[in-house]
Amino acid sequence: xxxxxxxxxxxxxxxxxxxxxxxxxPVLKEVSVSGNFEKQFLPGNNIILPKAKTLDFYxxxxxxxxxxQNSSIYFKEYGNGMLTTIAFRGTSASQTAVLWxxxxxxxxxxxxxxxxxxxxxxxxxxSVIPGSGSSMGGxxxxxxxxxLENPLQFKSxxxxxxxxxxxxxxxLNSTLSAHGSNGDWAYSSKLxxxxxxxxxxxxxxxxxxxxxxxxxxxxxxxxxxKISPNNTLKLAVxxxxxxxxxxxxxxxxxxxxxxxxxNLRTHLNYERTEEKSHLNIGTGYFIDEMDYRLNQAVxxxxxxxxxxxxxxxxxxxxxxxxxxxxxxxxxxxxxxxxEFGSAQEERYSVxxxxxGEIFMDIDYAFHLRQQIVPGVTIPISPYIGISTPFxxxxxxQLNLKVNTSYNYRLPTxxxxxxxxxxxxxxxxxxxxxxxxxxxxxHRWNDIKSMFSITAYHNQVDNWIQWxxxxxxxxxxxNIKKVLARGIETSASVEFxxxxxxxxxxxxxxxxxxxTVQESExxxxxxxxxxxxxxxxxxxxxxxxxxxxxxxxxxxxxxxxVFTTNSNSEVFALQPFFLxxxxxxxxxxxxxxxxxxxxxxxxxxxxxxxYAMPGRNYQLTIQYKINFKK
Amino acid sequence: MINFNxxxxxxxxxxxxxxxxxxxxxxxxxxDDEAEIVESDSLVxxxxxxxxxxEGGFQANNATIGSYNPITQEYQSTSFRDxxxxxxxxxxxxxxxxxxxxxxxxxxxxxxxxxxxxxxxLSVTIEDEAIDKPRNIAVAGDKAYLSNWGPxxxxxxxxxxxxxxxxxxxxxxxxxxxTQEGLEDVQIIGNTLLATRFFFGSYQHLTFxxxxxxxxxxxxxxxxxxxxxxxxxxxxxxxxxxSGALLKIDIENTSIAxxxxxxxxxxxxxxxxxxxxxxxxxxxxxxxxLSSGSITSIxxxxxxxxxxxxxxxPVSGAIYIGDGVDFSDGGTVLIYSRDGDLINEFVSGxxxxxxxxxxxxxxxxxxEED
Numbered sequence: 001x002x003x004x005x006x007x008x009x010x011x012x013x014x015x016x017x018x019x020x021x022x023x024x025x026p027v028l029k030e031v032s033v034s035g036n037f038e039k040q041f042l043p044g045n046n047i048i049l050p051k052a053k054t055l056d057f058y059x060x061x062x063x064x065x066x067x068x069q070n071s072s073i074y075f076k077e078y079g080n081g082m083l084t085t086i087a088f089r090g091t092s093a094s095q096t097a098v099l100w101x102x103x104x105x106x107x108x109x110x111x112x113x114x115x116x117x118x119x120x121x122x123x124x125x126x127s128v129i130p131g132s133g134s135s136m137g138g139x140x141x142x143x144x145x146x147x148l149e150n151p152l153q154f155k156s157x158x159x160x161x162x163x164x165x166x167x168x169x170x171x172l173n174s175t176l177s178a179h180g181s182n183g184d185w186a187y188s189s190k191l192x193x194x195x196x197x198x199x200x201x202x203x204x205x206x207x208x209x210x211x212x213x214x215x216x217x218x219x220x221x222x223x224x225x226k227i228s229p230n231n232t233l234k235l236a237v238x239x240x241x242x243x244x245x246x247x248x249x250x251x252x253x254x255x256x257x258x259x260x261x262x263n264l265r266t267h268l269n270y271e272r273t274e275e276k277s278h279l280n281i282g283t284g285y286f287i288d289e290m291d292y293r294l295n296q297a298v299x300x301x302x303x304x305x306x307x308x309x310x311x312x313x314x315x316x317x318x319x320x321x322x323x324x325x326x327x328x329x330x331x332x333x334x335x336x337x338x339e340f341g342s343a344q345e346e347r348y349s350v351x352x353x354x355x356g357e358i359f360m361d362i363d364y365a366f367h368l369r370q371q372i373v374p375g376v377t378i379p380i381s382p383y384i385g386i387s388t389p390f391x392x393x394x395x396x397q398l399n400l401k402v403n404t405s406y407n408y409r410l411p412t413x414x415x416x417x418x419x420x421x422x423x424x425x426x427x428x429x430x431x432x433x434x435x436x437x438x439x440x441x442h443r444w445n446d447i448k449s450m451f452s453i454t455a456y457h458n459q460v461d462n463w464i465q466w467x468x469x470x471x472x473x474x475x476x477x478n479i480k481k482v483l484a485r486g487i488e489t490s491a492s493v494e495f496x497x498x499x500x501x502x503x504x505x506x507x508x509x510x511x512x513x514x515t516v517q518e519s520e521x522x523x524x525x526x527x528x529x530x531x532x533x534x535x536x537x538x539x540x541x542x543x544x545x546x547x548x549x550x551x552x553x554x555x556x557x558x559x560x561v562f563t564t565n566s567n568s569e570v571f572a573l574q575p576f577f578l579x580x581x582x583x584x585x586x587x588x589x590x591x592x593x594x595x596x597x598x599x600x601x602x603x604x605x606x607x608x609x610y611a612m613p614g615r616n617y618q619l620t621i622q623y624k625i626n627f628k629k
Numbered sequence: 630m631i632n633f634n635x636x637x638x639x640x641x642x643x644x645x646x647x648x649x650x651x652x653x654x655x656x657x658x659x660x661d662d663e664a665e666i667v668e669s670d671s672l673v674x675x676x677x678x679x680x681x682x683x684e685g686g687f688q689a690n691n692a693t694i695g696s697y698n699p700i701t702q703e704y705q706s707t708s709f710r711d712x713x714x715x716x717x718x719x720x721x722x723x724x725x726x727x728x729x730x731x732x733x734x735x736x737x738x739x740x741x742x743x744x745x746x747x748x749x750x751l752s753v754t755i756e757d758e759a760i761d762k763p764r765n766i767a768v769a770g771d772k773a774y775l776s777n778w779g780p781x782x783x784x785x786x787x788x789x790x791x792x793x794x795x796x797x798x799x800x801x802x803x804x805x806x807x808t809q810e811g812l813e814d815v816q817i818i819g820n821t822l823l824a825t826r827f828f829f830g831s832y833q834h835l836t837f838x839x840x841x842x843x844x845x846x847x848x849x850x851x852x853x854x855x856x857x858x859x860x861x862x863x864x865x866x867x868x869x870x871x872s873g874a875l876l877k878i879d880i881e882n883t884s885i886a887x888x889x890x891x892x893x894x895x896x897x898x899x900x901x902x903x904x905x906x907x908x909x910x911x912x913x914x915x916x917x918x919l920s921s922g923s924i925t926s927i928x929x930x931x932x933x934x935x936x937x938x939x940x941x942x943p944v945s946g947a948i949y950i951g952d953g954v955d956f957s958d959g960g961t962v963l964i965y966s967r968d969g970d971l972i973n974e975f976v977s978g979x980x981x982x983x984x985x986x987x988x989x990x991x992x993x994x995x996x997e998e999d
Contacts, residue, residue, distance in 0.1 A: 204715070248688075249688050249689060249690035249719050249737065249738075250690050251690050251718050251719060251738050251740075252688075252690070252719055252737060252738050252739065253739070253756070254739055254761070256780075294781055294785075295780035295781040295782075296780065296781060296782050296783045296788070297781035297782065297783055297784065297785045298783055299785075465955075467955050468934070468935055468955070468956070472935065521934075521955055522934075522954050522955045522958055524954065524958060524959065524961070524976055525958060563686075563689070563691075564957065564958045564959050564979065565955065565957065565958040566958050566959045566976055568706075568959050568976070568978075570693065570706050570707055570710075570978065571686075571691055571959075571978075571979065608686065608689045608690070608691055609686070609688065609689040609690030609691055609719065610690075
């Protein structure tokens with residue numbers, strides 16, 4: 001810990017400057033990118049920004065619903081509202097980084113995020129950076145990074161809003177949010193509460209789902225204070241409390257499992273802006289606690305972390321800038337399954353980022369990051385990205401982006417410290433990603449459109465997997481080599497049909513081929529598609545907006561996924577096509593919406609053996625009060 | 630015959646309990662009147678089909694029954710699903726074949742599924758509040774005895790294991806016999822029920838129960854790792870201990886009559902063929918001759934990653950081995966001839982756990998000489 005603080009002090013006392021405008025924001029964006037500084041250093045990557053209408057539509061749900069609708073991401077969901085893990089670009093659940101206000105919030109014991117613990121209501125902005133970038137996203141950003149933010153605005157009026165949702169299977173969701181500023185102070189508050197009996201009909205059997213209720217509440221409070229025009233303090237506190245009965249597999253009828261999760265995430269940042277430089281230092285304290293019960297048996301762990309960073313950005317010319325960063329993470333976990341019941345780890349990293357414009361609007365970025373964890377071999381992680389406009393007129397623009405990076409993922413605390421099984425000296429996983437994308441934006445009179453296509457190639461080595469050894473003892477080993485490659489396309493269009501009638505539509509299609517090339521554990525999986533990775537996935541949405549009314553349609557077509565490493569057809573989950581429909585009426589004060597999900601009552605599963613609901617409905621009412629500043 | 634594996638797969642295993650179990654038992658569908666017939670002038674007993682029972686993934690509700698034709702060497706992976714339209718359930722722990730009926734013990738579903746052995750058609754599902762993590766079943770007349778782990782205590786140990794009694798006339802649980810914890814395999818010999826207790830090595834005991842009054846006669850300590858209970862042709866019970874011992878049991882005196890040391894750990898699922906107990910030791914199939922006491926090597930197998938099932942074809946003597954591989958992928962079935970030659974190898978369902986041999990008397994037609 002002391003060493004970490006020393007690291008941070010190395011970067012104190014420099015001068016600073018305001019940020020430049022952001023890159024890579026599509027024409028049709030509806031969510032502003034004000035908070036995340038990290039995205040600005042990725043000119044070679046596309047950034048996915050879910051639209052406001054999608055966030056509205058999936059209010060009351062988890063952000064996995066939003067991401068699934070807006071990207072190639074597949075979520076393994078162990079039942080409705082249950083454990084939900086990500087599969088992004090043919091990688092595993094622990095190979096996507098999830099950051100909240102630039103702090104990695106993946107579980108440090110399991111290495112992955114349970115997206116069922118992140119309600120849409122808790123977050124103000126969601127963005128997704130597909131593609132590898134450990135140099136930016138840090139540990140484990142192989143498939144991509146999901147960025148969650150709660151930014152503050154110092155020059156906004158006060159707004160208070162209440163929302164209430166009621167839905168099928170005993171769903172109830174209530175929200176109260178407020179944001180605004182007053183002189184040197186700014187705040188953003190989000191309070192949410194939700195529950196569901198979740199006793200939906202299992203379409204496969206006709207039975208009612210048992211033992212699947214959940215109940216949660218949380219608060220996400222952000223406060224900012226301008227000490228002076230150039231000096232700002234920001235405090236953020238996010239507490240999430242989630243209880244759930246654990247939905248059993250289809251056919252099991254025993255009410256015995258339940259789980260409680262408690263997550264406290266806090267951080268305090270100090271930012272100083274000067275003419276040519278910007279300093280951002282911060283420290284955060286995080287507690288992740290999980291309590292699982294089966295009969296009288298209890299499995300419990302708690303992870304306490306203290307993470308601190310210092311970022312210093314300097315414009316050494318009008319077109320070039322550098323950011324130097326250092327970060328320290330002190331992790332302490334208590335888990336009855338660890339040797340001696342606990343584990344401790346110190347993680348350090350240093351990073352240098354360069355970004356600028358070469359000539360003719362060609363943007364570049366070059367990063368180097370080195371993480372240090374005693375006992376673990378971690379390679380240096382470089383990134384090079386270039387963005388260039390091929391063609392640019394007032395109404396049309398064609399961009400080419402390319403990037404390549406070498407990335408790492410650290411073994412988790414479970415991998416290293418599990419009693420009589422963990423291996424403290426496991427190597428980190430590595431990936432070498434290359435990708436190129438073409439994107440275009442057009443405007444013909446009132447018609448706006450956008451198109452993009454991305455191809456990537458990601459070689460993952462030293463893949464960690466738990467397999468039984470000669471004594472049938474399960475142990476983690478670096479045993480696999482996986483090649484993920486694919487194509488992602490997206491297109492969108494919007495235009496006015498009549499004076500007060502507007503049409504919007506967008507769609508995405510992804511082809512993801514992720515195959516095992518080498519495996520010391522199972523020869524039958526070589527050459528086979530990674531499990532829970534659909535080869536084909538497509539999403540589409542369309543909206544018609546007339547005055548204060550709108551109709552939204554969301555559709556997802558998910559191809560077959562294999563659930564066994566040797567790709568047995570017997571255990572594959574069949575393709576499915578989901579349609580959600582929403583009707584909205586929105587005034588300055590009121591927002592009323594009615595939606596039907598899984599409109600055609602499609603039978604489907606996102607994880608082998610677990611039921612998902614058929615057609616279901618939600619009604620939402622929201623009231624906003626705007627106070628004049 | 631029951632082998633456990635404690636799965637500690639880092640990620641979700643903590644959340645979901647993280648125990649993966651296995652139990653294996655081989656069986657033969659051999660009508661009594663055929664048992665002694667090997668060959669006559671015009672009839673010959675042959676194995677026509679081998680049913681391969683699979684545990685399925687832990688909490689994945691995808692246990693399967695496949696069938697293998699030893700003549701055509703073809704494997705059909707969805708025999709149960711083809712008949713019934715779905716997977717059989719969650720964690721198919723063991724299966725008992727009795728009088729044309731299969732009793733499939735589903736450890737995850739907490740149920741017994743009763744199937745017609747010829748068609749695999751599901752006739753009834755036995756469910757009851759008392760059935761909690763069942764392991765194995767034995768049948769005598771119209772009664773069945775089910776070893777039942779019961780609920781976990783606060784440290785994932787056991788606190789209330791029982792033998793549940795089931796009336797097969799109405800397929801309902803009628804009572805229980807309170808035992809000590811960790812029950813595994815059960816076998817009925819005369820009016821005595823034998824039950825091994827193991828639970829990942831927490832216990833190494835054999836319980837004797839008098840079925841006339843359902844009272845426990847004795848509970849004796851054994852060498853480590855008691856798993857399967859076998860019956861030899863003379864009606865003797867043998868307990869297979871994975872620490873490397875075969876124990877002949879003296880039922881009358883509720884004691885160990887004879888201990889055969891095998892010189893090292895073995896897989897806890899064994900089988901009897903032609904007066905010998907066949908077992909798997911490392912990657913070698915060996916046979917302990919019940920008359921001479923000699924141990925001979927039958928076959929050297931390919932490297933087996935996760936031994937999960939072992940049986941010998943009662944007619945041909947072919948050796949069937951199920952390899953669970955990584956517990957989540959399709960398992961591998963290896964078939965060796967009685968002479969130790971590899972006959973076939975194929976990927977089956979998830980965790981092949983038990984083989985059941987279906988035999989048939991067929992007319993043997995000799996070719997007439999011109």
